[in-house]
Amino acid sequence: MSLHLRFNLNRGPLQLKLDLAVNAGETLALVGPNGSGKTTCLHAAAGLISIDHGTILLNGAVLDDGTGNAFVPAEQRDIGIVFQEHRLFPHMSAQDNVAFGLRAHGIGRKAARLTAAAWLSRMGLGDFAAEKPHSLSGGQAQRVALARALAKAPRLLLLDEPLAAVDASARQDLRRDLATHLRAFAGPRIIVTHDAVDAFVLADRIAVLEGGRIVQTGTTEAISSNPRTRYVADLIGLNFFRGVVRDSALELKNGARLIVVSQHQGNAVATMHPRSVALFHEQPIGSPRNAWPAPIEALEPALDSVRVRIGGQAPLVAEVTAATVASMGLRPGLTIWVAIKATEVHVRPE
Amino acid sequence: MKRRSSSSLRVLVALLTAIAVALFALPILAIVTSAPWSRLIEQLSSVPVQQALGLSLISSFGAVLLAVLLGLPLALWLSQSTSLLRTIVRIIVTLPIVLPPVTAGIALLLAYGRSSLVGAQFERWFGFSLPFSTAATVVAAAYMGMPFFVLSVEAGLRALDPRYLDAAASLGAGPWRRLWSVTLPMIQPSLRTGILLCFARALGEYCATQMFAGNLPGSTRTLPLACAVAMEVDPELAIGLSLILASLSIAVLFVLRHSWTPRR
Numbered sequence: 001m002s003l004h005l006r007f008n009l010n011r012g013p014l015q016l017k018l019d020l021a022v023n024a025g026e027t028l029a030l031v032g033p034n035g036s037g038k039t040t041c042l043h044a045a046a047g048l049i050s051i052d053h054g055t056i057l058l059n060g061a062v063l064d065d066g067t068g069n070a071f072v073p074a075e076q077r078d079i080g081i082v083f084q085e086h087r088l089f090p091h092m093s094a095q096d097n098v099a100f101g102l103r104a105h106g107i108g109r110k111a112a113r114l115t116a117a118a119w120l121s122r123m124g125l126g127d128f129a130a131e132k133p134h135s136l137s138g139g140q141a142q143r144v145a146l147a148r149a150l151a152k153a154p155r156l157l158l159l160d161e162p163l164a165a166v167d168a169s170a171r172q173d174l175r176r177d178l179a180t181h182l183r184a185f186a187g188p189r190i191i192v193t194h195d196a197v198d199a200f201v202l203a204d205r206i207a208v209l210e211g212g213r214i215v216q217t218g219t220t221e222a223i224s225s226n227p228r229t230r231y232v233a234d235l236i237g238l239n240f241f242r243g244v245v246r247d248s249a250l251e252l253k254n255g256a257r258l259i260v261v262s263q264h265q266g267n268a269v270a271t272m273h274p275r276s277v278a279l280f281h282e283q284p285i286g287s288p289r290n291a292w293p294a295p296i297e298a299l300e301p302a303l304d305s306v307r308v309r310i311g312g313q314a315p316l317v318a319e320v321t322a323a324t325v326a327s328m329g330l331r332p333g334l335t336i337w338v339a340i341k342a343t344e345v346h347v348r349p350e
Numbered sequence: 351m352k353r354r355s356s357s358s359l360r361v362l363v364a365l366l367t368a369i370a371v372a373l374f375a376l377p378i379l380a381i382v383t384s385a386p387w388s389r390l391i392e393q394l395s396s397v398p399v400q401q402a403l404g405l406s407l408i409s410s411f412g413a414v415l416l417a418v419l420l421g422l423p424l425a426l427w428l429s430q431s432t433s434l435l436r437t438i439v440r441i442i443v444t445l446p447i448v449l450p451p452v453t454a455g456i457a458l459l460l461a462y463g464r465s466s467l468v469g470a471q472f473e474r475w476f477g478f479s480l481p482f483s484t485a486a487t488v489v490a491a492a493y494m495g496m497p498f499f500v501l502s503v504e505a506g507l508r509a510l511d512p513r514y515l516d517a518a519a520s521l522g523a524g525p526w527r528r529l530w531s532v533t534l535p536m537i538q539p540s541l542r543t544g545i546l547l548c549f550a551r552a553l554g555e556y557c558a559t560q561m562f563a564g565n566l567p568g569s570t571r572t573l574p575l576a577c578a579v580a581m582e583v584d585p586e587l588a589i590g591l592s593l594i595l596a597s598l599s600i601a602v603l604f605v606l607r608h609s610w611t612p613r614r
Contacts, residue, residue, distance in 0.1 A: 048516050074519035087517040091535045100531070101521035152522060 003156055003188040007054025007066065009037075009044055016040055016212040022188035029203030030192045033231055036209045038192040042158050045190065046081055047074035058156060075104070077156070080149030084161040086141040088133035094120060094144045095129040101152035119147040123177070139170030146181060157182070157189040163198055175201055196235045200224070208232050226348060227271060238271045239316040245347060256313035258340075259289040262347040269348050274307060274319035276344035280337040281328065288339035296334045299325065306330075310338060378596060385593045386586045393590045401568050402576035403594070405487060406553060409572055410495075412488035413552035414545055417499040421544070425500050426529075429507035440504075447497050455561020458490060462562075486563035487570050491552035498551055499544035506540025507533070543609045550602040554595065 001024035009016040016037040022028045030038045043049045045056060047063065050071050056064040063072045080101075088097045098116035103109065120129050123143040133141055142162060149157065162178060163171050179202055182189055193199050199206050199220070206223045208216040208231065216228045227233040233240030243252040245268045250258040260270060278284070284291050294312030301307075306325050308318040318338065320330070330336070386393065393399060424443065428436050446454055462469045464479045473479045480486050510533065518532045534541065556574040563570040565579065573591055580588040 046520055048519070074516070075522050075524050077520075078522070079520055081517070081520040083513070083517060085513075087513055089514060089518075089532060089536070091538075100518070100523070103531075104518075104522035104524075104527055148521065 001059045001155065001187055003045065003190075004055070004057040005041065005045060007044065007051040007056060007064075009040060009049070009051045011040055011049075014040060014212055016044075018209070018212075018214050020207060020214065020217075022190055024187050026205060027182050027189045027191060027203045029199035029206045030190055030209055031194060031196075031199050031206060031235060032209035033194070037212045038194075038209055039160055041209065042081075042160050042190065042192055045156070046079055046158055047072055047077045078152075078154050079156045079158060080152070080154035082142070082145050082149050082157075082159045082162045084164050086133065086138075086145040086165075088136075088141055088144055088148070090133055093130050093132060094125065094136065097133070097144055098148045098151050101148060105152055115151055116147070119151045120144070123147050137170065138166045139174050142166055142174060143177065146178070150181065150185065155187050157185050157187060159189070159191040161192055161194070163193070163195065178202060196237070199235075208235075228269065233271055237317075238273060239277070241270045241314065242350070243268065243270070248342075250345070250347065252314060254313055256292075258314065258345060259342045260345045260347050261342050264347060264349045267350040269350055270345050271348075272316075272340060272345050274317045276340060277310075277316060277318035278339040279308065279318055279320060279324075279328065279330070280339060283337055284339045286339075287341060289342040290340040290345075291337055293335050293337050296330060296332050296336055298332055299330060310336070312338075381589060381592050381596055384589050386590055389586065390590055390593075393587055394594070398567060398571075398576065399587075399591065402571055402573045402591075405484065405569070405571065406573040408484065409487035409491040409555070409559070410549050410552040413491035413495045414499075414549050416488065416492040417496040417548045418545070421496050421499045421548075422503060425503035425507060428500070428504045443500050444497050446494050451494065451555070451557035452561060454493060455490065455558035458486075458493060458558060458562040462486075462489065481562055482564040482566065482570060484563075484569050487555075487559050487572055490559040490562045491555045494555050494558055495548035495550075495552035498547035502540050502544035502547060503537065506537035506544075509540075510536055539609065543606055546602045546606055550599055553598060 003022045005021070006019045007016075014035065014037050018037075018041065020028070030041060032038050040049070044051050044064070050068065051064050051066050053066040055062060055066075058077070062070045063077060064070060088094070089100065092100065095113060095116045098119050099109075099112040102112035102115055107115070117126070117129055120126055123146065125140060125143055125147075128136060128140060128144075133144070136144065142165075146162070159178075163174060166174055175198060182191075182202060191198070191202055193202075203220060205217065205219055207214050208223070208229065210229060210231055216223060216232060218226075223232060224236045227236060227238060227240060230240045230242070241250060241252055241258060243250045243258075244266060245251075245260065245262055245264055248260060248262065250260050250268060250270050252258070258270065262268070278288065280291075283293075292312065292314070294310045294314075296308055297311045297315075298309040299306055300309060301322075302319065305319050306322055308320060308325075308330060310316055310318060316338070324330070394403075424439075428440055449457075459481055460466060462472065462480050464470065464473060464481065469480055480489065514532055514536065515528050518528045523531065554574060555572070556578065559570065559572060560575060565571050565575050571579070573595055577588050577591040577595065580591060
């Protein structure tokens with residue numbers, strides 16, 4: 001069992017062109033910035049929109065070939081979708097929501113309700129079967145939505161930002177439960193997300209979609225050790241530069257130069273961890289080969305540190321402790337000296 | 351937010367508000383106070399009144415039935431998108447709300463009377479001519495009441511988030527199940543409002559009915575017609591019948607109170 005998406009689809013400003021395959025038992029995370037076409041791609045797989053050219057195959061059967069003749073409407077595709085906003089039917093109880101798909105597949109009322117109740121118990125929501133969606137918390141509603149999608153045993157599971165509308169406090173538990181249920185689902189599964197943690201925890205493989213094109217696919221390890229675009233680097237929290245290496249310096253497009261250690265000459269990308277970026281009030285005298293003054297744009301508190309977003313010709317992020325922020329008086333607008341050792345800049349030929 | 355207004359303005363506003371309220375409250379109060387309460391039971395149990403009440407209920411419920419049967423598909427079609435054709439159809443369907451009822455009655459007679467094409471065909475099929483029949487009271491009432499149903503339901507359908515229908519489709523629900531299990535339950539408030547408004551308008555229908563269906567006791571004389579006739583010969587009875595009609599209208603507004611009053 002596998003899903004093959006190979007199609008072109010133009011919608012307003014978006015020109016989606018992709019070629020993706022997801023195997024049974026594999027979770028693919030589709031990540032990318034807003035407007036990159038992630039959700040459109042999911043809707044095409046689900047049959048909520050039709051493609052312009054190409055084919056969509058599920059287990060070898062054509063679901064859409066762009067001609068309209070082969071188009072299989074959503075209700076006949078046998079898919080499960082979890083939407084960003086749970087989209088539970090507001091006039092039905094949690095149990096009837098879960099039973100809805102079973103009823104639509106011709107299962108009797110009684111049997112459907114029994115199966116639905118069992119799914120709700122499995123989600124830890126046995127006591128909430130009679131509740132209407134508006135009296136459920138965000139995390140509970142999303143669990144009901146997951147049960148609703150899974151209860152009718154679909155052949156393909158699609159999740160569209162399933163954690164985005166859930167409180168941060170509930171997200172971790174829901175993510176863990178999602179991981180469990182994704183693993184238990186035998187067919188291909190796709191999760192759309194813009195959250196790196198979700199992608200890394202839930203997916204076996206990541207496909208990065210930017211501007212309607214897949215710019216990088218690979219296992220989570222491969223992607224994080226070798227990000228190919230700024231978006232991917234930002235996603236995993238690395239600083240990212242693209243340029244040309246000449247005479248042991250990476251020349252950026254805008255003319256800025258970064259001293260690096262590399263045998264390679266020519267096009268390259270460079271990454272460095274925010275922790276290896278040092279900040280000084282005065283021009284530093286010492287080993288760092290790279291040092292330049294630049295304005296602080298923003299301070300973003302991270303888990304146990306502060307990410308200092310720095311502008312200028314080579315914008316990057318430095319990670320420092322909260323104590324450093326206080327003692328150095330770091331604040332947006334302040335001009336600061338940035339220093340990076342050449343050995344901390346990881347260069348990869350392109 | 352409360353704004354400070356000069357006291358003279360406040361007095362003027364209060365005065366005009368009181369006049370406005372009185373303009374609407376006094377007529378209702380007049381009916382209630384002048385109603386022949388002691389004779390009411392006796393009046394209402396007379397055969398002509400019972401007949402008129404029965405005809406009114408037949409024409410009003412018949413109008414609601416027609417509105418749901420024909421108006422629901424029409425509202426579904428109107429709500430699907432915007433186009434010149436849909437705009438024109440909406441104007442035609444809405445027209446009875448603003449059309450003088452006497453004009454509506456004459457138009458109905460011209461379109462569905464014996465000498466018209468449709469009317470002649472109707473007579474051939476059903477063996478009786480539509481005008482001046484009980485069926486004509488239903489048609490007149492539906493013509494006047496259905497626009498309220500169509501407008502209300504179309505507004506409800508347009509406000510319905512189509513993403514719920516996507517979710518239903520993804521769960522395997524075809525068009526019929528989506529309509530029956532998702533769309534209709536989710537627009538239930540609009541359906542209720544539309545049905546009640548249609549019913550109330552049909553119940554009060556007078557002029558178009560008289561033009562198209564006539565004023566025949568026992569077959570087309572509905573309560574409003576009986577009321578107008580009684581005004582000539584037995585004003586007390588007319589007041590009693592008016593009390594019934596007013597009570598029914600008030601009951602409709604009471605049921606709809608949540609749709610009208612802005613929620614806090």
